[in-house]
Amino acid sequence: xxxxxxxxxxxxxxxxxxxxxxxxxxxxxxxxxxxxxxxxxxxxxxxxxxxxxxxxxxxxxxxxxxxxxxxxxxxxxxxxxxxxxxxxxxxxxxxxxxxxxxxxxxxxxxxxxxxxxxxxxxxxxxxxxxxxxxxxxxxxxxxxxxxxxxxxxxxxxxxxxxxxxxxxxxxxxxxxxxxxxxxxxxxxxxxxxxxxxxxxxxxxxxxxxxxxxxxxxxxxxxxxxxxxxxxxxxxxxxxxxxxxxxxxxxxxxxxxxxxxxxxxxxxxxxxxxxxxxxxxxxxxxxxxxxxxxxxxxxxxxxxxxxxxxxxxxxxxxxxxxxxxxxxx
Amino acid sequence: xxxxxxxxxxxxxxxxxxxxxxxxxxxxxxxxxxxxxxxxxxxxxxxxxxxxxxxxxxxxxxxxxxxxxxxxxxxxxxxxxxxxxxxxxxxxxxxxxxxxxxxxxxxxxxxxxxxxxxxxxxxxxxxxxxxxxxxxxxxxxxxxxxxxxxxxxxxxxxxxxxxxxxxxxxxxxxxxxxxxxxxxxxxxxxxxxxxxxxxxxxxxxxxxxxxxxxxxxxxxxxxxxxxxxxxxxxxxxxxxxxxxxxxxxxxxxxxxxxxxxxxxxxxxxxxxxxxxxxxxxxxxxxxxxxxxxxxxxxxxxxxxxxxxxxxxxxxxxxxxxxxxxxxxxxxxxxxxx
Numbered sequence: 143x144x145x146x147x148x149x150x151x152x153x154x155x156x157x158x159x160x161x162x163x164x165x166x167x168x169x170x171x172x173x174x175x176x177x178x179x180x181x182x183x184x185x186x187x188x189x190x191x192x193x194x195x196x197x198x199x200x201x202x203x204x205x206x207x208x209x210x211x212x213x214x215x216x217x218x219x220x221x222x223x224x225x226x227x228x229x230x231x232x233x234x235x236x237x238x239x240x241x242x243x244x245x246x247x248x249x250x251x252x253x254x255x256x257x258x259x260x261x262x263x264x265x266x267x268x269x270x271x272x273x274x275x276x277x278x279x280x281x282x283x284x285x286x287x288x289x290x291x292x293x294x295x296x297x298x299x300x301x302x303x304x305x306x307x308x309x310x311x312x313x314x315x316x317x318x319x320x321x322x323x324x325x326x327x328x329x330x331x332x333x334x335x336x337x338x339x340x341x342x343x344x345x346x347x348x349x350x351x352x353x354x355x356x357x358x359x360x361x362x363x364x365x366x367x368x369x370x371x372x373x374x375x376x377x378x379x380x381x382x383x384x385x386x387x388x389x390x391x392x393x394x395x396x397x398x399x400x401x402x403x404x405x406x407x408x409x410x411x412x413x414x415x416x417x418x419x420x421x422x423x424x425x426x427x428x429x430x431x432x433x434x435x436x437x438x439x440x441x442x443x444x445x446x447x448x449x450x451x452x453x454x455x456x457x458x459x460x461x462x463x464x465x466x467x468x469x470x
Numbered sequence: 471x472x473x474x475x476x477x478x479x480x481x482x483x484x485x486x487x488x489x490x491x492x493x494x495x496x497x498x499x500x501x502x503x504x505x506x507x508x509x510x511x512x513x514x515x516x517x518x519x520x521x522x523x524x525x526x527x528x529x530x531x532x533x534x535x536x537x538x539x540x541x542x543x544x545x546x547x548x549x550x551x552x553x554x555x556x557x558x559x560x561x562x563x564x565x566x567x568x569x570x571x572x573x574x575x576x577x578x579x580x581x582x583x584x585x586x587x588x589x590x591x592x593x594x595x596x597x598x599x600x601x602x603x604x605x606x607x608x609x610x611x612x613x614x615x616x617x618x619x620x621x622x623x624x625x626x627x628x629x630x631x632x633x634x635x636x637x638x639x640x641x642x643x644x645x646x647x648x649x650x651x652x653x654x655x656x657x658x659x660x661x662x663x664x665x666x667x668x669x670x671x672x673x674x675x676x677x678x679x680x681x682x683x684x685x686x687x688x689x690x691x692x693x694x695x696x697x698x699x700x701x702x703x704x705x706x707x708x709x710x711x712x713x714x715x716x717x718x719x720x721x722x723x724x725x726x727x728x729x730x731x732x733x734x735x736x737x738x739x740x741x742x743x744x745x746x747x748x749x750x751x752x753x754x755x756x757x758x759x760x761x762x763x764x765x766x767x768x769x770x771x772x773x774x775x776x777x778x779x780x781x782x783x784x785x786x787x788x789x790x791x792x793x794x795x796x797x798x799x800x801x802x803x804x805x806x807x
Contacts (some may be wrong), residue, residue, distance in 0.1 A: 265801075266793050267747045269548075273738060274790035281783030289779060393617055408611030438628040447623030450746060452614050456605035 144370050158340070164458065165403055165415070165451070170424045176429050183432060192428065196420045197317035198375045204324045205368030207416045212361040213408030214261060214268040214339040218276035219369055220391035222253055225279050226373025227383030228287055231294045247370050253279065254366020258359030264297050272454050283385045284306070291384040294377070303378035320368065324413045333360055340432035342409030354399035398423055401451045423447070479484030497795045498744065498756075501788075502763050509770035516773045523655070527720065529765040530658045531556075531713055533758065535732055536739035537665050538709035540757045541702050543740050544669070546682040546749025547602070547612035549703065552710045553737055554623035555594050556729030559587045559714030561627050564636045564724040572640050580644040587711045594623060595707020599700035609686070620733070627726035634726075641722035661709075666754040678702055682749025710726065716717075738785070739764055742792040744799075 177184035202219055209216050226246050233242035253275075260271040305312040328334035336357045339347040348354045372391075377383060396406075402419030404411025426447060430440045509516040535552045542549045563583055601607075601615050638645075648654055669675035676775040677698050681688040691694050713732075718724045743760025745752035767788060771781045 240694040260790065260794075264794055265797050266790075270737075270741045270747060270793045271790065273734065273741070274786045274793070275788030277782045278787065279786075281780060281786060284782060285777075364595035396614065396617070400614050406614060407608070436626045436629075438633070441628070442622050442625035445625065448621070449615055449618035452607075452611060452618070453601065453605055456607075458613075 148283055164454070165418050165422060169418060169425065172422075172429070173425055176425070176432065183428070186309060186435055188428075190314070192421070192424055193314045193317070194311040195413065196424050197311070197313040198379075199371045199388075199391060199398070200317045200373065200417065200420050201320050202369050202372040202391055203247065203395040203398045203416050203420055204320050204366035204413045206392075207402075207411060207413050208324065208328070208361050208368075208400055209268075209339065210396075210406060211408060211411050212337045212340045212358060214358060214361060215272065215396075216257065216362070216365050217269060217272040217392055218253075218257060218279055219365070219395060220388050221276045221279035221283065221385075222250065222366060222369035223373045223376070223388045223391050224283050224383065224385045225253065226250055227377050227387065228283050228292060228385075230374055230377050231292050231381075231383045232286070232298050234294050234299075239246065239296050243374055247367060248376055250366040250368075250373075251363050251368025252366070254363040254369075255359060255365070258362030261362065262358040275284050280385060283447050287384065289385070291382055291386070293382040295381065297379045298415050299381050303381070313379060314371035316371070316375060320371070321402040321413050321417055324364075324368075327364075328412060333357065337361060338409055340408075395422070397448050403455065404453075477560055483489060497799075498524055498742065498763060501792070502759065502766060505763070505766055505770055509766075509773060511772045516770060521769065521773065523652070525765055525769045526655045527649070528769065529761050530654055531717055531720075532667050532732060532735040532739055532762040532764070533658055534661070534709045534713035534716065535706075535736040536743075536757050536761050537662055537708040537754055539736040540738050540743075540745050540752050540754050541665070541669070541678060542612075542706050543745045543747060544678050544682045544752045545699060546609055546685070546747070547587065547607075547699070547702075548609065548616065548737070549598065549706045550613065550616040551598055551620040552706065553729040553732040553734075554620045554627065555591055555710040556714040556717065556728050556732050557724075557731075558594070558623050558627040558630070559590055559711035560718045560724040560728055561598055561631050561636055561726055562590060563715045564718045565630075565636050567645055567718075568636070569640050571643070571645055574643060577643040577645075580648075583645070584715055585711075586680070587715045588708050591711025591714075592704045593707070593709035594619070594688055594711070595704040596700060597704075598707070599703030599783055602703070603696035604743075605697050609749075623666045624726070624730070630726075631726045633758055636724045638718065638722040638724070645719055646722065647719075649716065649718075649722075654716060654719075662754055662758050669752075674698070674701065679750055679752075682751075684750075735764070738789050741789060744792070744796045746796070760792075763792075 155320065171468050182188060206216065206219060226249070229249055230242050230246040233245050236242075236274045237245070255273055257275055260266050260275070264271075302312055307315065328337065334461075336347070336352045339350065339352055340357050344354050347357075373383075376387065380387075392426060398419040399411070399416050400406060400419070401422055402411070402415035402417070404415055423444065426443065427440055430443055435443075506517075515521060535556065537550065539549060563586075565578070566583045566586060570576060570583070598612075598616055598619055601619075602612050605611055605615075606618070607615060648657075669679070677688070677693055680691075681693065681695055681698055685695060710729075710732075714729060717728060739760040740752070740757050741747070741760070742763050743753075743756035745757060745760075764785065767784060768781060771784060776784075
């Protein structure tokens with residue numbers, strides 16, 4: 143029985159399966175080769191460090207994935223990230239750490255809703271709207287701090303940032319909990335399913351009775367909340383905040399999402415793919431450091447990988463997915 | 471698509487007499503006037519000849535890239551690699567000038583250097599355009615591909631200079647003249663006029679506007695879509711490379727990061743000028759006005775002594791306001807049409 147069913151599996155099916163997991167396969171092969179050359183590359187401490195490194199950007203990348211699935215985009219992510227750090231630190235000295243964190247989370251949701259209103263209600267292109275809010279939020283942060291770094295010595299943040307369980311940092315756990323929660327929201331809730339529909343074809347979704355503007359606003363609110371959480375994680379680890387931190391956050395998140403295989407045209411993708419994309423970028427970086435390449439070459443490799451992945455994705459999508467009727 | 475065309479026709483008509491229509495059509499020009507008058511009243515030095523010339527010369531750096539960004543927008547695409555092309559072309563120009571333009575006798579070597587910059591920009595633009603055409607990409611693909619090439623080009627500029635600042639050792643003659651006086655302003659206006667003419671009155675201009683409005687339709691009508699995309703990105707590369715040359719002519723030195731962020735300035739200028747990101751519509755003249763608004767605002771805030779931190783805020787607000795205005799324009803046009 144098993145033999146005959148195995149015999150029926152044609153090459154095309156296997157190819158399709160392999161291509162759908164191509165990024166994961168590349169990651170595993172790459173890590174195996176690096177581990178073979180440098181055994182310490184696969185050591186527990188290196189892995190747990192790496193997971194801690196990617197956790198802050200990773201949480202923001204979850205938000206970016208939500209938005210990209212919904213067919214939108216947020217350029218203001220790095221500004222929101224800096225805003226969260228600065229607000230949290232300055233509030234801590236006034237109302238204490240717990241209240242400060244709550245205020246930061248709420249402000250994150252509010253910023254997200256403002257972006258969402260501009261996109262869904264004023265009907266602006268998400269790129270232009272968030273280009274504007276990016277400058278406004280950054281301007282507010284700069285005007286408040288005068289461009290200086292601010293810091294806090296509060297023990298609560300030290301305790302959270304230094305907490306370790308089973309050798310993994312608390313930040314890693316926050317990242318994994320975020321992935322589980324966001325995956326649940328995307329797959330099991332009405333909002334999540336609506337988001338895929340809106341990203342796939344907003345017009346059709348509207349005719350099907352989905353409140354598209356509410357879905358978009360909720361997507362932006364999630365993004366704002368997750369950026370605020372990422373900012374709080376940074377504060378917990380570094381106990382400092384400045385607009386200069388995380389300026390590459392937006393594009394790193396987009397890169398991780400795209401490398402993971404979420405299509406920029408919206409309507410498909412998930413956060414686990416983004417996690418794999420995030421890990422792949424980081425493993426690549428670490429590998430280039432191990433190989434002793436200059437930081438410029440590391441940057442260049444990152445750019446080339448982004449381009450190659452998009453090109454590769456195009457050529458494999460004709461096998462992995464249905465092709466569109468007109469391919470111009 | 472029909473409504474789009476109607477909108478275009480509506481926009482082309484004379485404004486009419488009612489105040490609302492004037493405000494909708496010339497809102498951005500009125501905004502520019504308000505900024506100028508307010509700055510001139512608050513600070514008389516704002517309208518001195520030197521400052522005005524300064525504004526115009528400052529405008530060119532973003533302006534050149536914004537002109538070609540309008541073309542890219544018309545296609546319904548985006549070019550994020552503009553800033554890196556400015557940096558790379560700048561460092562190459564200064565290095566070449568340090569080698570070949572060292573005495574008055576070598577003054578004429580400036581022109582080959584400009585040619586090298588143009589070629590370099592064309593090659594980088596061709597790389598962008600070819601990859602995007604290869605994967606039959608649209609807005610999303612153009613975004614991520616040019617983000618990738620942005621990183622690569624900027625890394626090349628870094629490797630080329632070792633991350634160092636390059637000082638132009640001989641900063642006189644023709645090379646410096648391109649950054650001084652009225653010459654660059656005239657050249658910029660000529661280029662802008664040329665690009666407006668190409669956009670409105672040639673087959674190429676009509677074609678990219680068609681592709682931006684409805685790519686499938688353009689393809690089925692027999693247009694070579696890929697060719698036009700590649701040409702447009704080459705134009706974008708050339709304009710940005712010229713902008714890189716101009717920066718070095720103006721300040722006499724180059725750094726591998728001097729172009730960082732210019733892609734967003736160029737995009738902001740197009741957006742403020744009212745070119746839509748959906749593609750198909752746009753005008754170079756509007757973009758020039760958009761660049762002017764952003765540069766004048768920047769200069770006015772500087773002259774008024776407002777610190778650079780708060781300036782970002784104003785810029786963001788201007789961008790949001792102008793796109794919102796544009797959106798209401800379109801809604802109104804649809805309602806009326």
